[in-house]
Amino acid sequence: MEYEEAKKMIVDGLTKKMKTKTKFYFNDLAKIIDLKPREAKKLINQMIQDGTLEYWSSGSTSLYGLKGAGKQAHAEHED
Amino acid sequence: MKHETPLLDQLESGPWPSFVSDMKQEAERRAKNPDNIEYQIPVDVVEDIMGLLELSYVHGRTHWKHGGIVGVFGYGGGVIGRYCDQPEMFPGVAHFHTMRIAQPGAKFYTTEHLRNLCDLWDRRGSGLTNMHGSTGDIIFLGTTTKQIEEIFFELTHNIGQDLGGSGSNLRTPADCIGQARCEYACYDTQDLCYDLTMEYQDELHRPAFPYKFKFKMDGCPNGCVASIARSDMAFIGTWRDDIKIDQEAVQAYIGGEFVPNAGAHSGRDWGAFDIQKEVIGLCPTECMWMDGKELKIDNKECNRCMHCINVMPRALRIGDDRGLSVLVGGKAPILDGAQLCTLIVPFVKAESPYTEIKENIIEPIWDWWMEEGKNRERLGELMKRQGMQKLLEVTGLEPDVRMVQEPRTNPYIFWKEEEVEGGWDRDINEFRKYHQR
Structure with missing residues (x-):
């Protein structure tokens, strides 16, 4: 799968769900682009690098979200 | 002190040394600043954390907002965001992020190295540490968002130290002191620990697992690291000849x-x-x-x-023909309570570059867990859900009597057609020769 195609699928997929949640498990993203985890990881890492996605971590669990999505960035003045 | 802390003070009255005394000592030192440190975060951070903790005790509720988007560029682990929900009252801990620093193998470090780490943390953090966290990392407790990249730069460029794992990552592998000082060590724990840490940098820093994953290395079955109880994959030294x-x-x-x-x-x-x-x-x-x-x-x-x-x-x-056993799936609070690792490889030689361990054991197991594991499901839980039989199938390991903890614990082994001689078809006439209708 081409990177741009995957990126569009992820952005569209996460934007669609934005009303109900803004943070997603890695497997949720892999399902959106319908790839096995290891292949999906390469593309998703690239989306982190180019600033499309950002990590969120509780310390024990990691989640992914569209950069700036959700309340926390603004509430904590991180944006 | 900036805040009255009667409930914290009471904790100092017990028989054990108290973290409250440590924090007071650090608060005083920061206030006096005898070493003329150029503090990059509020000087009264320690006093504010004590004030916040006191308030939490009074209310019986936490005043932390745990978790966040903060981190260093390209890393999904190593930094855990933490914010206080009373920033006006305690501005020194409005941001109080934790940083996990990868511990050196077997926690060997020179005093100079330790001093460098502490100097950095005095200047750019709260000065409070947790030596060591339960995964083994050096835990730096409390800094602001602006300092995170600065600390990472200094750590990696000046001190030669990386961040450790956190979140749904491979966690910082931990090992016992091994052959460096122990005559019982059956393999070089520090070499395996370092090798796996370097080989799996991507897994350590970029989270794509269903949940956390821990490697721990014990040089012998004494298990000083308690790898069998504390890790998802334990490497325990053993020998196969005679004592x-x-x-x-x-x-x-x-x-x-x-x-x-x-x-x-x-x-x-x-x-x-x-x-x-x-x-x-x-x-x-x-x-x-x-x-x-x-x-x-x-x-x-x-x-x-x-x-x-x-x-x-x-x-x-210990004998001379040495190697290690691999056990998988351990960790305390799991579905049915604490679970120790299960033996899957009774003996393998532990020789660099550890290709057999990586390609035949670690990677097939990760592939299975990454595909089949539910969100927040540890390997041990997946093993319980899908069964030992499935684990053997994905690793291609032959069942071995040494994998049986005790007889008859699981009589429900389902044979597949290809495993049975002649498959499911049978000659009914031949069968009837010996079995009446």
Whole structure:
């Protein structure tokens, strides 16, 4: 799968769900682009690098979200 | 102190050294600043954390907002965001992020290295640390968002130190002191630990697992790192030949010339050493006996409990054909309570570059867990859900009697057609020759 195609699928997929949640498990993203985890990881890492996605971590669990999505960035003045 | 803390003060009255005393000491030191440190975060951060903690005790509720988007560029782990929900009252801890620093192998470091880490943390953080966290990392407690990249730069460029793992990552692998100082170590734990850390950098820093994953290395079955209980994949040193016996030294223990347990229990008088009572009688598999003046061991019955070797280290030594056992799926609070690792590889040679361990064990198991594991499901839970049989299938390991903890724990083994000679088809006439309708 081409990177741009995957990126569009992820952005569209996460934007669609934005009303109900803004943070997603890695497997949720892999399902959106319908790839096995290891292949999906390469593309998703690239989306982190180019600033499309950002990590969120509780310390024990990691989640992914569209950069700036959700309340926390603004509430904590991180944006 | 900036805030009254009567409830915290009470904690200092117990018999044990209190973290409250430590925090007060650090708060005072920061206020006086005898070393003229150019503090990059509020000087009164420690006083504010004490104030916040006191308020939490008064309210019986936390005032932390845990978790966040903060981190260093490209890393999904190593930084855990934390914010306070009373920033006006306690501005020093409005941001109080944790940083996990990868501990050096077996936690060996020079005092200079330790001093460098602490100097950095005094300047750019709260000065409070947790040495060490339960995964083994050096935990830096409390800094602001602006300092995170600065700390990472200094750590990696000046101190030669990386961040550790957190979140749904491979966590910082942890090992025992190994062959550096221990004669029981059956393999070089520090070499394996370092090798896996370097090989799996991507897994350590970029989270794509269903949940956390821990490697731990114990050099021998004494298990000083408790890898069997604390990791998803434990590497425990073992040997497959015979325990080496020095019969003269055995007699020296019996005669009282050598103290048992290398003198570890010498605090009181336990009476004369009794090899029958203290060693042979305590062997869990009853594989030892005295034949006249000779100690004998039926090595094929030995289950590596290590007791005899621990009691008489000058007389008994680990064998020469050494390697490790691989066990998987451990961790405390799991579905049905604490779960120890399950043995999947009784013996493998531990030789660099560890290709067999990586390609035949670690990576197939990760592939399975990454595809089949539910969100926040540890490997041990997946093993319980899909079964040992599935684990053997994905790794291609042959079932082995040593994988059975005890007979008849799981009689429900389902054969597949290709595993049964002749498949599911049978000659009914041949069958009827021996079985009436």
